[in-house]
Amino acid sequence: xYRYDQYDQEIVDARVEEFRDQARRRLSGxxxxxxxxxxxxxxxxxxxxxxxxxxxxxxxxxxxxxQMRMLGHIARKYDKGYGHFTTRQNIQxxxxxxxxxxxxxxxxxxxxxxxxxxxGNCIRNISSDQYAGVGATEVADPRPWAELMRQWxxxxxxxxxxxxxxxxxxxxxxxxxxxxRLHDIxxxxxxxxxxxxxxxxxxxxxxxxxxxxxxxxxxxPEEELISYAEACLRVYNRYGRRDNKYKxxxxxxxxxxxxxxxxxxxxxxxxxxxxxxxxxxxAELDRIRAFFADPAYxxxxxxxxxxxxxxxxxxLDTQVVAHKAPGYAIVNISLKPIGGIAGDAxxxxxxxxxxxxxxxxxxxxxxxxxxxxxxPNVKKADLYAVWQELHAAGLGEANLDLITxxxxxxxxxxxxxxxxxxxxxxxxxxERFAEAGRQRDLGELKLKISGCINACGHHxxxxxxxxxxxxxxxxxxxxxxxxxGAEDASLGDITGPGFSExxxxxxxxxxxxxxxxxxxxxxxFLDTYRRIGMKPFKEVLYG
Amino acid sequence: xxxxxxxxxxEPTQEPAVTLEAFxxxxxxxxxxxxxxxxxxxxxxxxxxxxxxxxxxxxxGDGRGYSAARILRESGYTGELRAVGDVLVDQLxxxxxxxxxxxKPNRPLDPAVVEASLxxxxxxxxxxxxxxxxxxxxxxxxxxxx
Numbered sequence: 001x002y003r004y005d006q007y008d009q010e011i012v013d014a015r016v017e018e019f020r021d022q023a024r025r026r027l028s029g030x031x032x033x034x035x036x037x038x039x040x041x042x043x044x045x046x047x048x049x050x051x052x053x054x055x056x057x058x059x060x061x062x063x064x065x066x067q068m069r070m071l072g073h074i075a076r077k078y079d080k081g082y083g084h085f086t087t088r089q090n091i092q093x094x095x096x097x098x099x100x101x102x103x104x105x106x107x108x109x110x111x112x113x114x115x116x117x118x119x120g121n122c123i124r125n126i127s128s129d130q131y132a133g134v135g136a137t138e139v140a141d142p143r144p145w146a147e148l149m150r151q152w153x154x155x156x157x158x159x160x161x162x163x164x165x166x167x168x169x170x171x172x173x174x175x176x177x178x179x180x181r182l183h184d185i186x187x188x189x190x191x192x193x194x195x196x197x198x199x200x201x202x203x204x205x206x207x208x209x210x211x212x213x214x215x216x217x218x219x220x221p222e223e224e225l226i227s228y229a230e231a232c233l234r235v236y237n238r239y240g241r242r243d244n245k246y247k248x249x250x251x252x253x254x255x256x257x258x259x260x261x262x263x264x265x266x267x268x269x270x271x272x273x274x275x276x277x278x279x280x281x282x283a284e285l286d287r288i289r290a291f292f293a294d295p296a297y298x299x300x301x302x303x304x305x306x307x308x309x310x311x312x313x314x315x316l317d318t319q320v321v322a323h324k325a326p327g328y329a330i331v332n333i334s335l336k337p338i339g340g341i342a343g344d345a346x347x348x349x350x351x352x353x354x355x356x357x358x359x360x361x362x363x364x365x366x367x368x369x370x371x372x373x374x375x376p377n378v379k380k381a382d383l384y385a386v387w388q389e390l391h392a393a394g395l396g397e398a399n400l401d402l403i404t405x406x407x408x409x410x411x412x413x414x415x416x417x418x419x420x421x422x423x424x425x426x427x428x429x430x431e432r433f434a435e436a437g438r439q440r441d442l443g444e445l446k447l448k449i450s451g452c453i454n455a456c457g458h459h460x461x462x463x464x465x466x467x468x469x470x471x472x473x474x475x476x477x478x479x480x481x482x483x484x485g486a487e488d489a490s491l492g493d494i495t496g497p498g499f500s501e502x503x504x505x506x507x508x509x510x511x512x513x514x515x516x517x518x519x520x521x522x523x524x525f526l527d528t529y530r531r532i533g534m535k536p537f538k539e540v541l542y543g
Numbered sequence: 544x545x546x547x548x549x550x551x552x553x554e555p556t557q558e559p560a561v562t563l564e565a566f567x568x569x570x571x572x573x574x575x576x577x578x579x580x581x582x583x584x585x586x587x588x589x590x591x592x593x594x595x596x597x598x599x600x601x602x603x604g605d606g607r608g609y610s611a612a613r614i615l616r617e618s619g620y621t622g623e624l625r626a627v628g629d630v631l632v633d634q635l636x637x638x639x640x641x642x643x644x645x646x647k648p649n650r651p652l653d654p655a656v657v658e659a660s661l662x663x664x665x666x667x668x669x670x671x672x673x674x675x676x677x678x679x680x681x682x683x684x685x686x687x688x689x
Binding site for chain 2: 005007008010011014017018021022025035038039121151152153154155156157158159160161162163226234237238242272276277278280281282283284287
């Protein structure tokens with residue numbers, strides 16, 4: 001885990017005081033709401049339907065037990081006793097008072113956390129693979145690179161008023177668990193001639209014009225990472241569209257220029273950047289890497305797991321995945337209880353996970369882009385004890401990557417942009433498919449719901465996606481099939497006319513029934529869809 | 544309240560700035576004003592005859608002028624670089640880091656708030672051309688030529 005030094009701490013502390021002063025000037029009327037807006041947004045503070053929403057950064061989704069416990073404290077003290085984990089691996093609180101915001105930031109700073117650039121038209125929190133450092137297939141731990149970029153992008157003076165928000169993702173495995181190619185810049189660490197470097201993708205994103213990022217550079221050596229990233233950003237800052245906020249993301253620029261022309265401009269700027277000495281020395285990346293060195297894994301541990309308890313065995317088979325160290329396992333904690341709200345956790349649940357991280361997971365917890373949590377370092381011998389505690393706290397659901405492991409945006413229940421509610425639809429689907437045997441029979445099925453075309457619920461990237469729209473004052477739900485945010489990234493296709501809230505639940509049952517009838521051995525829903533195409537699905541839906 | 548801020552040792556340039564288009568046709572103008580959509584690199588061949596570049600910010604949220612400023616400084620421009628228009632006190636620090644050394648905002652600024660804003664951060668993460676050593680250079684003085 002990265003730890004702040006005096007510089008990091010001073011910068012975060014200074015930010016708290018800066019925000020305190022800005023909030024004071026706003027509350028006293030010295031500043032208009034219009035002037036305050038970009039400032040509070042750069043501190044993750046949004047004005048929602050009912051209250052302020054504060055989004056706290058969880059850099060690359062990694063936290064210590066102490067940091068996690070602070071999130072529970074904030075939920076209890078300043079919110080209504082819960083928080084909401086997001087698809088950007090962050091947490092947001094939906095019931096915040098402006099008067100409290102600076103105090104919350106001060107509490108966060110006391111555990112080396114912040115809300116810097118979790119919103120606004122700037123470089124946002126950098127996301128990564130939730131199995132970073134413990135997964136079996138990575139070429140390196142991506143988090144040191146993400147931390148280097150976190151520092152580079154924090155308060156970057158040139159890129160604070162970009163045309164639109166800017167999201168960067170760093171992974172280091174051919175298995176993409178972070179929707180890397182649906183980011184403004186996606187980076188995959190690769191090895192060439194024994195050296196690790198960054199493969200860059202640019203211009204991906206969801207929203208109303210979804211795009212999968214094309215590759216723009218096959219290998220950037222670590223000593224030129226910042227120069228290259230800065231070149232990508234400068235071309236975007238200068239030439240990204242500012243006439244229409246819906247065409248302002250870098251994906252539109254890359255699309256309108258053409259990827260070759262964008263690459264050419266970046267290369268030209270990169271050649272210039274390399275002369276400026278803006279790259280930190282490799283010693284800095286080495287310094288950060290030392291924080292992410294493997295913890296002291298015990299050796300000679302038992303690989304045996306007692307499967308006598310059938311509920312535990314079911315959870316084990318669904319939620320626990322292979323760790324790179326013998327005798328250890330990666331535990332996924334579902335935040336998708338049947339009929340619950342995707343990503344929500346109570347203060348008590350957050351604190352329990354903090355305790356479990358300290359007691360059983362070498363003091364680490366992760367947040368996933370699918371709005372779940374991970375204990376990355378659990379001894380196999382401790383799995384049963386961990387499950388018992390999770391189960392008792394309502395965190396024992398066994399549905400990782402199954403149809404009830406739904407990604408859903410907050411929707412019209414909270415969000416001022418939404419056209420339709422997402423949460424009740426997710427709840428109904430979850431209840432319809434609750435039965436464990438049925439879910440498991442359907443296998444891997446990523447279902448994602450957005451309450452408007454901004455696509456915060458990633459509906460374009462769902463094996464099944466749902467988009468809520470407003471049709472003459474009535475909520476209506478369009479169905480999409482065939483999307484993927486993984487290494488086989490693709491965008492879903494709309495089936496046809498939309499459905500009512502109950503109708504869309506029935507429609508999902510129809511398409512999954514068709515899948516069960518048509519699948520070949522070993523095929524996931526997505527594979528069957530790709531093989532047989534849209535037509536048979538349309539027939540069962542509208543025929 | 545102050546209407547003009549300068550961080551230069553010399554006197555501010557009084558000559559009115561002409562547009563980039565007009566500047567191209569005038570051999571004796573030394574002050575030019577560039578708009579967000581204009582390419583600062585068009586000035587690179589004439590930097591030595593410039594004493595003032597004004598960068599206009601018609602709206603505070605349009606950040607193209609930050610790139611324009613840095614490009615000019617990175618290319619060796621040492622004359623006055625002035626941010627004009629919708630320039631807000633909370634932006635001064637980033638603008639200074641990008642190379643602006645004078646400011647003529649639409650609305651006057653409170654000098655106390657200016658002072659507090661500019662001195663808020665003792666350290667910075669990224670390197671620009673403002674001469675401030677970024678945190679990584681302080682962490683690794685032996686490996687950094689800053």
